[in-house]
Amino acid sequence: DSGVTQTPKHLITATGQRVTLRCSPRSGDLSVYWYQQSLDQGLQFLIQYYNGEERAKGNILERFSAQQFPDLHSELNLSSLELGDSALYFCASSVGASPKAETQYFGPGTRLLVL
Amino acid sequence: AQTVTQSQPEMSVQEAETVTLSCTYDTSESDYYLFWYKQPPSRQMILVIRQEAYKQQNATENRFSVNFQKAAKSFSLKISDSQLGDAAMYFCAYSQYTGTASKLTFGTGTRLQVTL
Numbered sequence: 152d153s154g155v156t157q158t159p160k161h162l163i164t165a166t167g168q169r170v171t172l173r174c175s176p177r178s179g180d181l182s183v184y185w186y187q188q189s190l191d192q193g194l195q196f197l198i199q200y201y202n203g204e205e206r207a208k209g210n211i212l213e214r215f216s217a218q219q220f221p222d223l224h225s226e227l228n229l230s231s232l233e234l235g236d237s238a239l240y241f242c243a244s245s246v247g248a249s250p251k252a253e254t255q256y257f258g259p260g261t262r263l264l265v266l
Numbered sequence: 267a268q269t270v271t272q273s274q275p276e277m278s279v280q281e282a283e284t285v286t287l288s289c290t291y292d293t294s295e296s297d298y299y300l301f302w303y304k305q306p307p308s309r310q311m312i313l314v315i316r317q318e319a320y321k322q323q324n325a326t327e328n329r330f331s332v333n334f335q336k337a338a339k340s341f342s343l344k345i346s347d348s349q350l351g352d353a354a355m356y357f358c359a360y361s362q363y364t365g366t367a368s369k370l371t372f373g374t375g376t377r378l379q380v381t382l
Contacts (some may be wrong), residue, residue, distance in 0.1 A: 153312075170362075184369065192373070194357065194372040243370075255313075257312075260309055260311075261308075262309075
């Protein structure tokens with residue numbers, strides 16, 4: 152158990168809908184990262200937050216957004232869902248945003264299926 | 267942009283034997299981190315080992331060790347005394363720091379089978 156929690160574990164929804172994925176980082180970690188794992192794209196970085204502020208963006212679609220709240224939990228919002236958004240979405244956390252001693256610990260993931 | 271290449275889509279090893287998984291990366295940075303993550307059928311991403319680029323010494327964690335060749339930009343994972351529980355997808359990852367943020371860039375993974 153990494154100490155990172157994600158809810159829900161599974162999500163089935165229809166095209167055009169909107170969903171929210173939730174992540175709680177390890178105790179003491181200030182950085183939260185979101186990754187998408189799909190069959191055709193592999194593991195891709197989406198976005199990073201550090202202590203409530205957005206720090207880095209990867210291949211995140213405009214239909215997707217995220218935020219980190221004062222209690223450090225984070226939410227990833229996916230809207231106008233398409234079939235291709237079906238994937239495993241991981242949240243990871245680390246202590247800070249510096250390169251030294253930065254190890255990201257992953258949650259169990261949320262498996263999203265868009266029908 | 268940094269890239270990570272794992273050229274072995276699948277590998278197989280017999281129980282108790284040793285196997286080496288390959289990884290190469292491309293970067294112009296001098297200070298960075300490299301990781302191996304394991305993803306078993308449960309799909310959980312589990313950290314196996316970490317290497318700091320400024321350290322000459324290869325990292326070791328129990329049965330897992332790396333061969334880090336900075337000049338060659340190579341970072342292979344050696345698993346000794348393989349066990350059935352080692353069967354999983356293994357991802358090599360590079361940690362890029364951009365001054366205010368860091369992210370992981372992953373390779374495409376190597377699926378490891380462990381046979382009796």
